[in-house]
Amino acid sequence: MIEPSWRKPVGIFLILLIIFIWAVIVATASPWIGQLHMLVQAVIYTIAGIVWILPLKPLLAWMETGRWRA
Incomplete structure (x- = not known):
């Protein structure tokens, strides 16, 4: 059985954080x-x-492979 990676939940959190920060910048x-x-x-x-x-x-490459470059 494949163990789930911790990178995916962290990556999803980082994506949401990027969206939030960018929205605040644009709104400001x-x-x-x-x-x-x-x-x-x-x-x-x-x-x-x-x-x-x-x-x-x-970020998506890191979530899938653990490396920042595909």
Whole structure:
């Protein structure tokens, strides 16, 4: 029988932590972003919606293999 890895629950916690911290950062910046032109806001929020995904690839690799690179 395969023993469950402790890396998966820790990884899930870290993913949720990354999402929470990124949401706080974006929400904190929103008063300044809200003063910009609507199209600039759309670009900033689109980029902010994608950037938080970048640290997930190495984190998911670590969760599966125990190494930070696949």
